[in-house]
Amino acid sequence: MEKKFGVVITCYPGDVHFAQASYMSVCHFLGPETRVCFIVDGDPGCLGEVLRDENVTTLTRQDVVDPRLQATGFGWGFTKMVGFWHSPFEESLYLDADAIVWGNVIEQFYKHGYDFIVDQQKSYSDAEIAFWFFAPQEIVKHYPDFDFAQFRARYACTGTFFARRGALDLQEWYDIAMLQKCDPDVFLFGGEMGPLNFLWAYGCQRELLRILSVKYQVIPVDHEDSELRQYYSPEALRANRIKPAVLHFCGKKPNIFTRSVKVASMNYFRKRYLLEKAKLSPWRAQLLMAWQDIRFVLVPWLRRGVSKVKKLLGLIPN
Template sequence: MEDFGIIIACCDQDYHYAKGCCGSIRHFLGDVPICLIIDGEFSAPELEKAYGVKVINHLNVKNKVLRERSFGWGLTKMVAFWESPWSKFLFLDADTIVWGDMLKYANFKDFDVIVDRPLYKDTLEEVSRFFFTTQEVEKHFPEFQWQKHFGEYFCTGTFFAKRDLFSLDEYIYMLDFIKENPNIFWFGEQGFLNMMIFRDSDAGKLRLGQSSFQVIAPKFKWDELKKRFPVEKTGPVVQGDDACVIHWAGPKPTLYNSQVYSEPMNFSRRKCMREAQGLTGLPAEALLKSEDIKRALNIYQKKLVRKVRKAMKLSVKTGVNY
């Protein structure tokens, strides 16, 4: 496919998963070009050398608005819509892998954006929890008939899209609106990106395609995932023409977590470790395990900092010393 690549957004806490995501791309899709959009100041020299990965970060984003306002949880991926190295791309969150020939869904001849069609239907309560507060959307965006797409709202961990799908002015308007109204759209960009896509589709501004190609791991039992996505000593075993993105949108696939079926990610991380860093066996396992521990410690540290700040604010407000 001409002028096409895969874009992964990551930060320091999920970079080790992004490496696994790259490994899965190379295993299933060959030499498809890859780009990382990094929220942070670290680099990815091993991936650049092994896989020819391009890197976009704060330093080389061309647009000032994107550089200053579109990095951080839930916003980093939005950079892809205007600064993708290719006119067409597949986007992936870092905590995903591809499984099988995902490119069979890339029908850019008929569509400008192709999103996941959920196999499950969210309740009204779940729409208001994971996407947007419906009453507020009705109030502020009366032209958007959100009820029309009830059951179609998707997890934005993966999608196909064309560059410049939206005008930058439309995005800036949404950023300004969210700043003034922080309690309407949820889960980072997920709520407002769903609204932008379905609203513009209804208005005839873009051609929307939908296919069921995302597997949200927490929505399935361990045994169901293992049966569909077996990984043997020789590697992953794709059954028939199965192709999808596995997304651990919840508990993460650490190396030895018996509560989460993680073998597809484990295989991909080991593959990347071998090809990008030349490590196998015990040295590789030790480094992979240390990455999991480092992530857990970072999360614990950030939670502790939030608790301390909350306690300090309460102390100031009540005059109680902690």
């Protein structure tokens, strides 16, 4: 693999246990020599034993000096934006913390000569574009020449993509991020997915960006258990019948309190990290995974549930 290429993973202390599994999947499928950069919103020490790997580097808030990126480059969804200008790699595969490599996705999908390679799942209706990305009737008020319908089959979940460093203009990103803050009617879903998809599409329309759309992201909750068991599970890995992809566990987060095949691959690499990198015994690894899931999955779920009940009872304002 060329030295100018690497993998970029973002995380914060609340999802670092997923990021460690993501790192483990990179080591397994792409090789332990693969260079990885973690963009950490918080103390990079949370990465633990990952930092012992000489092929691992980190980026934090202290590494960002541009005030525009300081203002818009961190927080839920936004931390990944730092990599577009500060990644140590000329070209990279980006992964959310809750995404893992599955097979040699580099070999099958990576192509030279593109600024971005993004996932391609379906053709989105206007209502779906408005929900997931941006309100079409609102975005054209600010960018009247933007032909949003031209890209309805190319909008993508931004949990993974291939990117060339410097492909996006920082000022354009800052402008659209400020629009998101100032006009809440444009980007209804929140996070970076709407603004980033707009920048990709608008840049492509103006022939400023070269973008390839390829179906390579698998979101387990959107697939049948039989398919996952056949191609995207630890069982499939042992039988060597995997299909190269990036598995992105967005939505309901994986935890060890379920035996569902929809979370099995993430839990598999979580445990492998604790056994092989952190050198824990099997029972200590299992206990730590349980503690992580209670703290970062079940407790937040209970808090949201209590908040909803209080709202229904009128104890707190909607």
